[in-house]
Amino acid sequence: QITLKESGPTLVKPTQTLTLTCTFSGFSLSTSGVGVGWIRQPPGKALEWLALIYWNDDKRYSPSLKSRLTITKDTSKNQVVLTMTNMDPVDTATYYCAHQRAAAFPFDYWGQGTLVTVSS
């Protein structure tokens, strides 16, 4: 069965860089069409799509955050890493990673999420 789990710091200071890791099982990111995405949700607010990486290393970013985001994958470790630079208190949110079985499909499996607080 497919599972994903996010890991990383729970607290970062303003201007720091956030690095989050998504470790997954039950699928391979070398399988044609498969993608892993990141989505965040500030407390009490809506979901926001951040980034996606596909099996062929195609990478896509939210236009509003593109300059601050980098997504990479390590297929051998079954991991996807998201970095976000210049963190600000408004970036406080629960960050989720999720599985996409193909570009024309939604996110069908989600991690439990990890809450990241940005505060000095």
Added chain:
Amino acid sequence: EIVMTQSPATLSVSPGERATLSCRASQSVSSNLAWYQQKPGQAPRLLIYGASTRATGIPARFSGSGSGTEFTLTISSLQSEDFAVYYCQQYNNWPPPYTFGQGTKLEIK
């Protein structure tokens, strides 16, 4: 970027009654529309994709309809476990972003 607008923001319905949630896209997304359910402290759960196809394990009381820019999620007879926040998401345009709506909170009347 495609903007997804959900209505109403909050919907109060009694258990056993029908709930109808709406989602509108700022431009056509064909049938590339998904619905998610999110309960407090939990990750979203995929309910519907392709506008009308139920995801694995989703009860038949959940149904989706629509295409183009107007979509509806209907819950035919509300159970206690259905009270949650519901989000729509389009995944039509390439390249992404695959934008979400702002959510509809379904609460007990």
